[in-house]
Amino acid sequence: MADEPRAWQVVLEHIEKDLLSGVLKPGDRLPGERSLAADLGVGRSSVREALRVLEVLGLIRTASGSGPSSGAIIISVPGGGMSALMRMQVAARGFSVADLVDTRLILETEVVSKLARATTPHDLEPSHRLLAAMESTDLSPEEFLALDTQFHLSLAEALGNHVLTATMAGLRSSVEGYARQGLAGLASWKTTSLRLRHEHRAVSDAIAAGDAKLARQAIRAHITGYYVESGLPGSGQPVTDSSPEEN
Structure with a gap:
């Protein structure tokens, strides 16, 4: 995929759009890596890169395993x-x-x-x-x-x-x-x-x-x-x- 090095930006823009429209809000869990990759036509590595950026920026927290606290969850840390x-x-x-x-x-x-x-x-x-x-x-x-x-x-x-x-x-x-x-x-x-x-x-x-x-x-x-x-x-x-x- 020619645009693969920048594909993580597609993921960020998709999540930003959902936040602005109200589809996503603090406390919501993001779709899984496989689902996001399939829906957006990007590789799972690009999804992981986008999630790392969001975590560094304090917009999501991620946890491994299963259950209500696992996965990538939108958080609200003002500023x-x-x-x-x-x-x-x-x-x-x-x-x-x-x-x-x-x-x-x-x-x-x-x-x-x-x-x-x-x-x-x-x-x-x-x-x-x-x-x-x-x-x-x-x-x-x-x-x-x-x-x-x-x-x-x-x-x-x-x-x-x-x-x-x-x-x-x-x-x-x-x-x-x-x-x-x-x-x-x-x-x-x-x-x-x-x-x-x-x-x-x-x-x-x-x-x-x-x-x-x-x-x-x-x-x-x-x-x-x-x-x-x-x-x-x-x-x-x-x-x-x-x-x-x-x-």
Whole structure:
């Protein structure tokens, strides 16, 4: 079969079509390999390749044997596949630090603004635990920055927007990477880490006070401050914030 090396894409497109039309939904079991191969006119090896792709993307889980839990089953893991694709895309394209910072400003100013304006408070306990963990003076710079990045992600998770969370999760490794790269340009990690702790608390306090404008200003100063202080590439250029100011 001339198109056999790409036949797995036929399987993916077929499953995507069934998901979009509602024929398949989370919890449904996919037809067996032999049935899919026969119905779509592809080899069983192509079916297996397509199933491996879907499993890596977090769209199905597979189990051998027989019974209700066996075979390939559609699962719902919000953002799992999107995050994986975003991480690979960022790694492959090598996006500039300036672009990453710009993207963070667009996303995170909106996150903290919505959290602050929420009429029903969101669960920020995970974020508060991360703030407490960052108070430890025994942390290495790398450990601190890992917690720092997780704190920012936890705010998006608290908001509950799965697409936004998946996007930020996909950017996480690159954000942490440029933050670690910037360590070499700091005059004093002790001084910088104290400032970062204070800035994190300022963001958290502004959200708790329901002050969306202050929360936006705090997160913007926090993100751009480290970027400029560490002298990362492009940090001498203005970083935009296209979002409107809150009243």
